[in-house]
Amino acid sequence: MAQSVAGDTVEAARRRFFLEGGSPEGLVAAPILRSWQRCSSNGLDVGDRPQLEPMSSTALREEQERHDLLRRITRPEMMALRQEAKLTDSVVILTDGQGLVLEMAGNPEFAGRASRVALRPGVAWNEAAIGTNAIGTALVERRPIGVHGGEHFFEPHRILTCAAAPIFDPRGELAGVLDMSSHASIRHVHALGLVRIAVEQIEHRLFERDFAGCSVLRFHEEAELVGTAREAVLVFEGDRLVGANRRGLGLLKLDWSALDSVRLPELFEGVDVSDEIKALRSRTGSILHGRLAPPSQVASRPAATPARGRSEAREPVFDAATSAALERAVRLVEADVPVLVHGETGAGKEVFARRVHAGSRRGSGPFIAVNCAALPDSLIEAELFGYEEGAFTGARRQGQSGLLRQADGGILFLDEIGDMPLAAQGRLLRVLQERQVVPLGGGTPVAVDFALLCATHRPLAALVESGGFRSDLYFRIAQYVVELPALREIADREALVRRVWSGLGGDEAGVRLTDETLAALAAYDWPGNFRQLSGMLKALIALAEPGKPLPLAALPAEILHHRPLVGAQVSQRSEAQVPADGSLSALTREAMARAVEDCGGNLSRAARKLGIDRSTLYRRLIWKSGGPETRHSP
Numbered sequence: 055m056a057q058s059v060a061g062d063t064v065e066a067a068r069r070r071f072f073l074e075g076g077s078p079e080g081l082v083a084a085p086i087l088r089s090w091q092r093c094s095s096n097g098l099d100v101g102d103r104p105q106l107e108p109m110s111s112t113a114l115r116e117e118q119e120r121h122d123l124l125r126r127i128t129r130p131e132m133m134a135l136r137q138e139a140k141l142t143d144s145v146v147i148l149t150d151g152q153g154l155v156l157e158m159a160g161n162p163e164f165a166g167r168a169s170r171v172a173l174r175p176g177v178a179w180n181e182a183a184i185g186t187n188a189i190g191t192a193l194v195e196r197r198p199i200g201v202h203g204g205e206h207f208f209e210p211h212r213i214l215t216c217a218a219a220p221i222f223d224p225r226g227e228l229a230g231v232l233d234m235s236s237h238a239s240i241r242h243v244h245a246l247g248l249v250r251i252a253v254e255q256i257e258h259r260l261f262e263r264d265f266a267g268c269s270v271l272r273f274h275e276e277a278e279l280v281g282t283a284r285e286a287v288l289v290f291e292g293d294r295l296v297g298a299n300r301r302g303l304g305l306l307k308l309d310w311s312a313l314d315s316v317r318l319p320e321l322f323e324g325v326d327v328s329d330e331i332k333a334l335r336s337r338t339g340s341i342l343h344g345r346l347a348p349p350s351q352v353a354s355r356p357a358a359t360p361a362r363g364r365s366e367a368r369e370p371v372f373d374a375a376t377s378a379a380l381e382r383a384v385r386l387v388e389a390d391v392p393v394l395v396h397g398e399t400g401a402g403k404e405v406f407a408r409r410v411h412a413g414s415r416r417g418s419g420p421f422i423a424v425n426c427a428a429l430p431d432s433l434i435e436a437e438l439f440g441y442e443e444g445a446f447t448g449a450r451r452q453g454q455s456g457l458l459r460q461a462d463g464g465i466l467f468l469d470e471i472g473d474m475p476l477a478a479q480g481r482l483l484r485v486l487q488e489r490q491v492v493p494l495g496g497g498t499p500v501a502v503d504f505a506l507l508c509a510t511h512r513p514l515a516a517l518v519e520s521g522g523f524r525s526d527l528y529f530r531i532a533q534y535v536v537e538l539p540a541l542r543e544i545a546d547r548e549a550l551v552r553r554v555w556s557g558l559g560g561d562e563a564g565v566r567l568t569d570e571t572l573a574a575l576a577a578y579d580w581p582g583n584f585r586q587l588s589g590m591l592k593a594l595i596a597l598a599e600p601g602k603p604l605p606l607a608a609l610p611a612e613i614l615h616h617r618p619l620v621g622a623q624v625s626q627r628s629e630a631q632v633p634a635d636g637s638l639s640a641l642t643r644e645a646m647a648r649a650v651e652d653c654g655g656n657l658s659r660a661a662r663k664l665g666i667d668r669s670t671l672y673r674r675l676i677w678k679s680g681g682p683e684t685r686h687s688p
């Protein structure tokens with residue numbers, strides 16, 4: 055009964071808003087109304103039926119792997135909520151920070167119905183495309199929200215009732231969303247409370263990592279709650295606030311903008327490091343209880359090793375040339391020379407960049423990774439450079455500092471830089487020249503100090519030629535290029551497979567690779583490079599019988615019946631024929647360099663002489679494919 059009264063009210067609100075163009079204030083909750091207004095002003099048409107295709111299963115697997123850490127950290131809560139979901143004909147959903155559904159579990163019958171309206175893994179439930187919905191609207195509003203039946207923007211979604219809470223990392227960034235959804239006729243009254251509590255625990259666990267070298271203040275109004283998942287947490291580097299949970303900020307009446315600006319003495323009167331919980335007097339006058347742990351007591355990484363195997367290699371595996379390139383990249387980054395990492399997909403560009411960060415003096419500062427290909431063109435500038443209040447429709451009320459400023463003191467990693475729109479390229483160039491950021495919508499320029507690492511799988515120099523990438527930016531970011539080899543180009547693949555196997559915990563799990571299995575794995579081309587190799591080895595370790603050798607028959611057909619590709623055959627054959635560094639590409643490059651020299655540096659003539667395209671020649675000379683790196687002088 056109560057439900058149908060609520061349903062009538064929503065119907066009245068819809069009529070007033072969508073048909074009559076009036077304001078349904080009081081008939082729907084304010085966040086729902088705000089969302090309807092945003093959707094309408096962003097051009098969504100309430101009469102449409104959104105057509106949403108999930109991404110391919112390969113792309114989804116890659117996204118899931120990219121968010122492996124988030125998935126691992128949320129696993130206990132996902133498992134607990136899955137039980138609850140099964141009992142209440144619901145599903146529990148985990149998304150990334152853009153609303154992309156990564157996992158969904160619970161009642162299979164309802165999962166089937168939900169997938170008919172595209173609520174399924176591989177679809178991004180962001181508000182811009184899907185209209186008002188709990189996941190997307192929680193992301194925009196940055197707070198937990200329930201969206202029931204007709205409160206959804208589009209008709210087909212009225213069959214859903216959903217409760218979602220955003221997951222914030224300790225720097226206030228959106229890491230993902232946890233959601234419980236069921237059929238609109240069910241209305242699971244505790245769903246919002248359940249996801250909120252679960253998210254509180256997840257966020258609390260996020261503090262167990264990433265803050266080596268920082269001191270942590272854990273506190274609460276009630277002394278008994280210090281040390282539980284409900285405690286408030288603030289993290290300080292020296293005495294500067296660098297991380298927090300929402301409760302920590304809330305108890306001190308702060309928001310995320312306090313990070314990196316507020317200092318401990320501005321928050322509390324005289325707090326000392328202590329093992330015991332003590333009374334703390336905040337500068338706002340309240341009495342709280344807590345303890346401040348010194349830097350040495352903070353674990354740098356969680357010791358969460360799954361029972362069998364690990365989902366990430368403990369240490370990345372690098373061939374000798376890549377290790378040498380890593381050392382040089384660290385030194386260059388410390389000298390503020392931008393480094394560009396080039397390599398095929400899955401070759402380990404981000405892993406490499408993270409090692410550069412960890413090995414450099416900037417390792418105690420942030421590592422901000424931005425995938426330029428994943429950000430919509432319309433958002434990339436706002437995300438990177440930040441914006442002032444009211445800079446554009448949908449902008450957050452207090453504006454946003456932007457990722458460049460968040461990288462201050464650390465490293466900014468721009469992945470897939472080749473996909474950055476030209477307008478953003480121009481802005482980025484200005485920041486690199488002036489070392490200061492001007493937010494969208496104007497405002498005071500803010501000085502920034504970050505080292506820049508970029509990565510791409512695309513031939514950037516050729517993009518410059520075709521006008522898709524600014525040459526001035528190219529010369530600035532590509533002062534030093536690291537070429538990560540594709541796995542098929544690595545000479546001793548057996549040793550490599552063995553090291554990745556052992557890094558993933560295969561040896562510890564007591565699973566032995568037989569010689570013939572190892573040889574078959576090493577003979578395969580691995581077009582998806584490290585990503586594919588480590589995914590395959592993880593699966594083999596998980597499925598193997600501990601204590602027994604891994605038989606050849608355990609390998610999938612594509613590896614067993616694999617015949618080396620022409621490229622691989624060429625490079626294997628060429629090893630016997632070519633000089634010095636032993637690669638065919640070195641020989642090719644040498645021939646190209648000689649032709650350019652013969653033609654007095656005229657690339658077009660040299661290309662004609664070689665019978666190849668000028669852009670191919672240019673690319674091959676810039677991208678040194680026979681070794682790990684190229685220094686390119688502007």
Ligand SMILES: Nc1ncnc2c1ncn2[C@@H]1O[C@H](COP(=O)(O)OP(=O)(O)OP(=O)(O)O)[C@@H](O)[C@H]1O
Pocket residue numbers: 119366367369370371372397398399400401402403404405406469511554584585586588
């Ligand atoms: N050197 C390495 N040793 C062991 N495993 C690695 C190494 N490099 C990458 N991996 C594995 O491969 C996965 C993909 O790596 P990464 O994201 O760095 O690749 P990428 O080149 O940036 O890919 P993309 O171009 O698709 O973004 C990682 O999650 C990791 O599991």
